[in-house]
Each structure stands twice: as structure tokens, then as C-alpha cells.
Amino acid sequence: MKTDKQSPQILNDFLAYLYTVKGKSQKTAHEYYLDLRMFFRFIKQQRGLADDIPFDEIPITDIDIEFIRTITLSDAYAFLMYTAQDRLKHNNSDHSDVGLLSTSRARKVSALRSFFKYLTDKAHLLSHNPIQNLEYPSVRRSLPKYLTVDESIALLESVDGPYKERDYCILMLFLNCGLRVSELCGLNVSDIKENQIRVLGKGNKERMLYLNEACVDAINAYLPHRVEPNKDSDSAGALFVSRQKNRIRKTTVEHLVKKYIAQAGLDPSKFSAHKLRHTAATLMYKNGVDIRTLQDVLGHENVNTTMIYTHINDANMKDAASKNPLSSYKHKKKSSEDDE
Template sequence: MQLDFSDMPDIAIEFLNYMLTVRNISKKTVSEYYYDLRTFFRYIKVTKYNADENDFRDLTVNDITLDDIKKIDLTDLYSFMAFTSRELNNTAVTRARKVACLRSFYKYLHTKVKLIDYNPAAELDSPKLVKRLPKYLNLDESIKLLQSVNGKKNVARDYAILVLFMNCGLRLSELVGINVNSIRGDTLTVIGKGNKERTVYLNKACQDAIAAYMAERSKLKVIKDPKALFLSERKVRISPKTVQYLVKKYINASGLDPDKYSPHKLRHTAATLMYKHGNVDIRALQSILGHESIATTEIYTHIDNEKLRDAVKSNPLSSISPKTNNKDVSTSS
């Protein structure tokens, strides 16, 4: 992902680069902060300089100055949040991210580079988020999904992708970022949120699926991105969009609603099955999923109520083996 902040004021560029290089925040999050700040600066232009709101999405912001930013108070920030809800139809989750962005931005200006004497965002409250129970596939639906993988092309690859999602609970970004050398025996190293590295343990189903895929991958004559584990038709690293497409394709083929399930729902499925069937400690599950806060993991305790390798091995899908042909998925006894 290439990031371009050239249309932003210098102070914002410096902040975004600080988040990227010093704080080591992921490119995805920094990209979202870029859009959030750009929206905020456009709001300043509309409310403070009478720019035409009808041109909101086309307003340039690189002429916003530090003095403009200094004039913003807490009331302005709350007005901005109301604007994002009322005029931009931002969800509570999106507004909460904007609050996090503004807090980080003003904290940087106040405590890091000391360019402002007052931090109006310090008291800015975030929208209350309603915790919804995660959607997930039950065991029968999960097996049916794996059995739906067939066709003439990319069967081993697609099967391995689904197996890793549903056994290891990987995020989409983590899966597409896997390199061949990320795998060592029964361990997989992934880069999670905030560029944090963690070890994921591979059960037999994962190891078998990866081995079957690697056997097919080794037959490719030209690989443009040899480091990448999962390759696209063009023999480069598979994109998140392609993975989303293939997940929906097999969800649909298995008779489930493709609008209800996504790669992230397969992550929920892995967590739910491990917790429900594997007698997994919540702290172990937190480590497996790479959650920074235990509160995020606790959402899975609605289902039922050791270590990381044992927890992953306990996943009931661990016994599902790769296909030997395009008709059946065999199950070891």
C-alpha cells in the first residue's frame, strides 16, 4: 500500500509520518487517519471560512495553517462529530475512529512537538459502541464450506486459505501478508494490527492444506512474487479483494448467505469453535487472535465456557484433510 499525503498541510504530513515511522502504526490505520484529518480540515474550511458545503468532497486542505488548528476548541470538535453523523452518515464505529484520530493528532501537537498550549481533544468523548455478538458458522456449516471448494483452478490454494481462516482465526490482512518463509514446521509468523508480530500454531489440517498447496505452487514456472505464500492468477501476492471474492464464492456454493459472511466472519468462526469445543482459556484465545485487550476477546464467552498450540489443535476442524480430488473432502478418523 503506497501512501500519499501530498495534498495535506505540512503539520498533518509530519503527524502522519510520525504515526507511521515512530509509532509504527499500520499503513491501513494511518491511511484511515489521513482521510479523517482531510475531512476535519474540510469541515474547518466550511465552518470557519465559509467554503461551499456543496463542494465539500473537492475542497483542498493543504492551505490549512497551525493557527487554524489552534483556533479549534472542544465545542468545534463536538460540532464536527455531529456533522459527520448528520451529513456524512458516519456510523458510530467510524465516528469513534475519527475521535481516536483527533485525540492522537492534538496529543502529538501538544505533548510531542509542543506547537499548541491547549489540547481540546483531551476531553473529547467517543461514541458508545454497542457490542454485537459475532456472526459465525457452526461446525456443520464450516465443514460444508470446506467441502464446497472445487473447480479446475486454484483448488489447493483456496482450500488452504479457508482452512487457515477457520483454524487459526487470521485477519484478512494477516493472511494475504503471509510469506513462504513465515512458516516453520507447525508455527506461522504473522504481522497483526499495529505491525505487531505474533506466532500462530498450525494444527494438522493447516499443515496438510499448506503442504498440498505448496506442491501445486512448486509446479508454477514463473512466479513474480516468490516471497508471497498465496499467489493470484498473475502470480503476484493475492489481494484482499480476491480473497474476499473467493470466500463469498464458496459461501454461496455451500448454500449459505454470502451477504452475511466474510473473511472476518471466518475469523469469528475459528474463535467460536475453539472456545466452544476446545476448552480454551480466554487468555490463550486472546493471544491466538492477537487482541490487544482481553475485553475484545470476551465477546466469545457468550457461547459456552493450554497453551496456544494445544488450543489450536483442539479446533474440531483440525481433522479435516485436503481433498484428494474435486469431489470429496476426506475426514481422518
């Protein structure tokens, strides 16, 4: 992972630890970097160390362990307050962004907690962790959108064109295995072992998924039509190949999914490649797959992430109760004459 010359060495060391030891993706490490850079800029601004400098231009190369030792839990909470209020006004956002902001603040808390835990427990540069009691903000989770069985079948039946075998196989793996888009793009032919497939998930964590009959048939139908990829290090061996003979890209997959969603008569503004992952998880859970097994299938590190699918069933049960034709019936009291 590349280091940033505009970043202090202590932060670069932490990012390298995240990537090489903790196995975090470059994307996650970069997001943590942006969050911590904002935090340090905020602290310098609050302490009058960056007067007359626009916030986004405040340098942080001078941040060292002595400066970090002065940071308190109150500083962290003040920063979270800033991201919730001042930053909101700065971006001219409205109240519809509150859900996104709480999610963003939760990630900033995660970045701060990880950084200070690293300094305390791993680098041993701090004798105590000043923000170990920093709490995560509550995040309102909305129920994930998903396709019904009939909508999923309509989607599969909408596939056509010169790459129909490839595209059908992609949709089938999404709907049956619950893969992330990045995981599907990263698949190699060598990852297929009879009725199993090796998936490289977040943090470079591997998991083996069983392939049902529909997936095996789709793969077997696709392989004879697979475009022979270029022999470069990234594309060689790729399972899904573009017409340019390169490993298929996320943008290509997202585009083709949107195309077939529209062709199936569904709303492409409501459904995406990621929603197919939700569809697979929902259909599995609703048909008896227990939550721990579903966690393993989806590659969730924390079962709390998987628990959202239990709420889908609750919502469906509530909806079923309200749709009963007797749901609005009100008992009519008998009059005294009826009793005679």
C-alpha cells in the same frame, strides 16, 4: 508513505509519524487524513473562512499551528454533531445507518485525539491538549456471524477444481487460525516453521501461531501443487499464489470463499472470508480457550475487541434456556376440591 500536496505540512508530519513510528498501516493513516481533513473543513466553514465554497472543495493547505491553537473542545463536539446530523441528511441516509455512523464517529474521535496528543506530547507545538477530554461515542456492537462446526465441515468438503489443494489450505487456515484476509495474503513459505507460522498483523506486528494437525496436513498437501510465483519482489516466496503466478490478492480470496460458501449450500450474502475469522474465534472460545489467549491468537491490540466473543456464549446460553421443552410450562393452581 507519500505526502499530499493538498494537505498542510503539520498534517503530513503527523501522518508520517503514524506510519513510521506508531506502525499504523497506510490504510489507517489515510483514514485519519480524511477524518482530519473533514474536521478542518468544518472548522473553516463554521468560522466563515470558506464562504461560497462547496464543503468538499474547501482547501486546508493554509492550516497551521496558530489556527490549531484556536480550536476548543466545543469545536470537536460540534464537529461530531455535524457528522451525526448534517452529514446524515447530506447523504440522504436513513436510520439504518445509525450503527455505522457511530462507528465512523468513534474513528473520527480517535483521529482527533491522536493528532492533538501528537502535537502536545511528541511535537511539543501545543502547551496543553484542548481535546484530551473528548469522549468516544457509544458504539452498539452486534454479535459476529459464524459457521457452526457442521457448516465449517460442509464448507471444507465443498472444495474442488484445479486449485483445490490451495483453496482447501486457505479455508483450513482461516477456520483454525482466525487470520485476517490481509494476513493470509501476506504469508510466505518461509513463515512456516514446522508446526508454527509467522503472521504479520496490523501495524506490522508479528505473532507466531501454532498449527494443529489439520493445518499441517493441509499445507503439506498443498505445497507440491503450489504454482511457482513470479520472481518480482512482492510475489517471490508467497505461500499462496494465483494462476497468474502472483501473490494471491484479497479480492481473489474473498471471491473463492464466497464460491465455496455457495457450493456448501450456505448463504454467501451472510458469510464471507472475515466471517471465517469469527468462526475460528467463536469455536475456540466455546471450546475452552481463555479470552487473553484468544486475544493473542487474533492479534487484537485491545482485549475489549476480543470480549465480543464472550457475549456469543451468553446468547447461546439464553437460546438454550428458551429451547428447553419445559420453558413455556405454567404451573396450574389446584382447586379447593383437589385439596380435599
